[in-house]
Amino acid sequence: MxxxxxxxxxxxxxxxxxxxxxxxxxxxxxxxxxxxxxxxxxxxxxxxxxxxxxxxxxxxxxxxxxxxxxxxxxxxxxxxxxxxxxxxxxxxxxxxxxxxxxxxxxxxxxxxxxxxxxxxxxxxxxxxxxxxxxxxxxxxxxxxxxxxxxxxxxxxxxxxxxxxxxxxxxxxxxxxxxxxxxxIDRGFFSPALRDEKLRASLLAQCGLPADAHLLLGVGRHHPEKRWPTVIDAVEAAGDRMPVGLILLGNGVDREKLSRRVAESPHIRLFQPVYDRLRFAQIMASADALIHGSDAEPFGLVALEAVASGLPLIVPDEGGAADIAEPPFAELYRARDARSGAAAIRRLFAREPAILRAACLHAAAKVRTxxxxxxxxxxxxxxxxxxxxxxxx
Known part of the structure; x- marks a missing residue:
């Protein structure tokens, strides 16, 4: 054909x-x-x-x-x-x-x-x-x-x-x-790629110690992705717990986002990582994927995160919400940074061993x-x- x-x-x-x-x-x-x-x-x-x-x-x-x-x-x-x-x-x-x-x-x-x-x-x-x-x-x-x-x-x-x-x-x-x-390509994404040294290095780039929480955001710098809502949520959650965010991406809003995070010591913007293995290692080494878009129809990045053993923090509208299941995810009201901050706090308040087991179970079932x-x-x-x- x-x-x-x-x-x-x-x-x-x-x-x-x-x-x-x-x-x-x-x-x-x-x-x-x-x-x-x-x-x-x-x-x-x-x-x-x-x-x-x-x-x-x-x-x-x-x-x-x-x-x-x-x-x-x-x-x-x-x-x-x-x-x-x-x-x-x-x-x-x-x-x-x-x-x-x-x-x-x-x-x-x-x-x-x-x-x-x-x-x-x-x-x-x-x-x-x-x-x-x-x-x-x-x-x-x-x-x-x-x-x-x-x-x-x-x-x-x-x-x-x-x-x-x-x-x-x-x-x-x-x-x-x-x-x-x-x-997704299950040949790249795996919980086995988690690297604690890489995680500590990424947290250090966010100005945080290794016992802090590391969030990952992936996607174009475009209004549709609603990164300002994510940034506001992470900053609000950071008032009560040590949490850092790395954003991988580029796009029309890059300068605007750069100005927005300039005064945020624990949030870093990075260019997209095109080396698929390196990207998969970074994804597996974070503590959760956080997502902002409520409009995209399918959460491909969210599915890659699940295959990497990551829990999800995603809005309750859009394709990522269909992927998020309660054992390994927290939903927040779309476009609501305060609700997003509460979801971050709820996720990291969970028992780590139980959450990790749920993520590993979900990773094994991801559609290829x-x-x-x-x-x-x-x-x-x-x-x-x-x-x-x-x-x-």
Whole structure:
């Protein structure tokens, strides 16, 4: 099976979608299938991946507020590539012009809209926070849901990356054909990678002794991630216990966040760690993952943390909340730093041995990215068989 993903969220500098697709390329190649990505680039280029997979970069304008990302301006280059590649399945996930480019392409492929995010929650809900509650925002932006429905009618299937996003879209009246929860690379993440010397070193960089608590935050420096809420929560919790926070990431809000933590002696900002083994060691060596985003549909970082043996402190809305289970996690009210501080204190008040045992039990059950890829291929095979029978 040849799958072509026309993806505006795939960037040269990383991110959750790139991590997901890079892994899926290798997994599908091992399974005897092929994944090709068409992504907006600064220049036209072709990038082959060892072990299977190809990226076709198509020159496209950059987004003014985050130049790592681009938007396809013309469909000609994309449709020419699709004609030449002749896929069995073509996926896309952006709701803008590219959704219509793929919808109107006349190839033989099964067309799948694969939703990775929720623009309604990530943008409209955040912009109007404090003005109206989310159900009201949903009504005001009903035109956006109707717009999605207008291009989705040209697709063979609407698939989401998990149950959170499926519930949201179904609640708006859209037909979701399948929810395909993501998985992670269990080959990297393991509680066995915990390193007490590394943990002590990270705490020292936060100006704290080895008997303090170490929190880890991972993700883009973007308003959607709500890092100021996390920082406020950690500072408030730090009034009653020794707790440090390291944030790994980069993005449009980096300067703003740097100014925000300048007077916080126990909070440090670091660039993303692209060495996967080193990243997995850092994750396993923290004491908990803390998360702020209430809008993202799937908590991939949270799942990596669980596989690393970490407990979670996450908001009660969004994809991470679906992963968090009471034995190894604490929820707090989304967007509420005071509630977040209370969740930090509750987690570290637990009996450490019991909490650790719950985390190790959860780590052994984490869904893998191979599980996800196999389920997706099986689903696409069923759809292709149905399409062939209908044509016959």
């Amino acid at each position: 040849r799958i072509v993903d026309v993806n505006e969220y795939y960037t040269p500098t990383g991110g959750g979608v790139r991590t997901y697709l890079d892994r899926k390329m290798g997994i599908l190649a091992d399974m005897g299938h092929e994944l090709i990505v068409i992504a907006p680039g600064r220049e036209d280029a072709v990038e082959e991946r060892p072990g299977g997979g190809v990226i076709h970069w198509v020159k496209a304008p950059r987004l003014p507020f985050d130049r790592n990302y681009g938007l396809f301006r013309s469909g000609d280059a994309v449709t020419a590539l699709l004609d030449r590649l002749d896929p069995d399945v073509v996926e896309t996930s952006s709701p803008w012009w590219i959704a219509w480019i793929v919808a109107r392409w006349q190839g033989r492929a099964l067309k799948v809209y694969f939703a990775h995010n929720d623009n309604m929650a990530a943008y409209a809900g955040r912009w109007l926070e404090g003005v109206a509650d989310m159900p009201t925002v949903e009504r005001w932006f009903g035109w956006y849901t109707r717009y999605q429905a207008s291009f989705l009618q040209h697709y063979d299937a609407f698939v989401t990356n998990g149950t959170t996003l499926a519930r949201r879209h179904a609640g708006r009246g859209l037909t979701v054909h399948a929810a395909m929860p993501l998985g 990215d191979r599980d996800h890829a196999a389920a997706l291929v099986d689903y696409y095979s069923e759809l292709l068989d149905g399409k062939r029978r209908a044509a016959a």
